[in-house]
Amino acid sequence: MFGEHRHKEETGIERLPKRQRQQRLVELIDENPFVTDRELTRRLKVSIQTIRLDRMELGIPELRERMKLMAERSYDQVRSLAAEEVIGDIIDLQLDRSGISIFEIREEHVFSRTQIARGHHIFAQANSLAVAVINDEIALTASADLRFVRPIHLGEKCIAKAYVRSSPGKAGRAKVEVLSYVGEEMVFQGNFIIYRSDDKKPADYGLAPPERQEQAANEEDTRT
Amino acid sequence: MFGEHRHKEETGIERLPKRQRQQRLVELIDENPFVTDRELTRRLKVSIQTIRLDRMELGIPELRERMKLMAERSYDQVRSLAAEEVIGDIIDLQLDRSGISIFEIREEHVFSRTQIARGHHIFAQANSLAVAVINDEIALTASADLRFVRPIHLGEKCIAKAYVRSSPGKAGRAKVEVLSYVGEEMVFQGNFIIYRSDDKKPADYGLAPPERQEQAANEEDTRT
């Protein structure tokens, strides 16, 4: 029972027990999703039927299906890029009062050298939330004041909490404070001034002097 | 000769002349890249051979090849998403002095309702440039002060100009001012404080108190 494993061990990369082989299979496939069963037989030194049985058991679709899924995913990603209205998942929202969003730092958000999140992603989460929390037709960031308290690393979950500081529905501007945490630790702080439409026109937005506003309005016309 | 076109016209969507059919084919395929030849025969009312000859002539690969290409594209997009080190195209860069980048506002950058660019994209361009202009191993945004002077609209080209304000290579922090323009008009202004590695350690970064730093350092260890 003990002592002797199965098969010979000396030759090194010989056939693995089922469990390990299947794990290796998963690794190989998501390392290179474009691998065919035939190639896998060479890698794992088992028959093509075994490969296929393994895929069945593991619920891994065939190559073509995998490619189709990837293609579809990337296709409606492009289609719905505009649908990504918000960076981070908003998990709580009390309009004109407060909001919470959660954002996981993934590969694409970090500097590859240091694995530290780029500032603009952290800002994007906070900014999205600050805009979302404002209960208005149009809400635009007018200005902001940011402190990146400590670097945020790959894999960390960043939880942003926004609080509307100014009396709601009043002026054309709202103050929103956003604090972002990883666990207990505050990692980012931002004070936003958000322009809100209210009843006023968007032309009231911004800090530009009057003649600029007209220019802007003109440009808007020529562009639409 | 004249008057009579080819075939009967009365029935409406009848077979088109070759040229137009091929154009329609292109439209149909890039409207829905997942369409099979068989489906196309139904759409265009020609035989499957004609469809295939058309694809040949137009250099359009078969369905499976199309899906594969899409999958591959999306795959190495994911792989090289880290390569998108910078938002906007940097067209001029004098390290530790100044830099210019250009960024065109596209569909995916605007609020669909208003066609106005989301603040964080404008920030991302400025932030990327501010970081890029710093001639250091590691450069991280420590804090920033932003003014969104006027809304930026779909299709506008935003040109960001960064100027390093602090004496270069000196302290652990650099001041960078970024001004963004559409044409002559200033649309955004940001003052960044960028943490730079210099000879110091990244642990020196941030405004967190000492015990926080250890925590951060620990986390870094557990994560690598």
Add this chain to the structure above:
DNA sequence: CGACTTTTAGAACCTGGTACTAACCGCTAG
């Protein structure tokens, strides 16, 4: 009419599989 382009048809073949049947190997329990 004959020459030419365009369209259609059909058969053979390809890849990368699925689905199913059958056999074999090594081990163990009765």
Add this chain to the structure above:
DNA sequence: CTAGCGGTTAGTACCAGGTTCTAAAAGTCG
């Protein structure tokens, strides 16, 4: 010893969605 079982392998039929090639029919023009 033998039957049973998990795991593996082999082989065949079949499929989608094509390619490649040959050949013929249909429409077009001078």
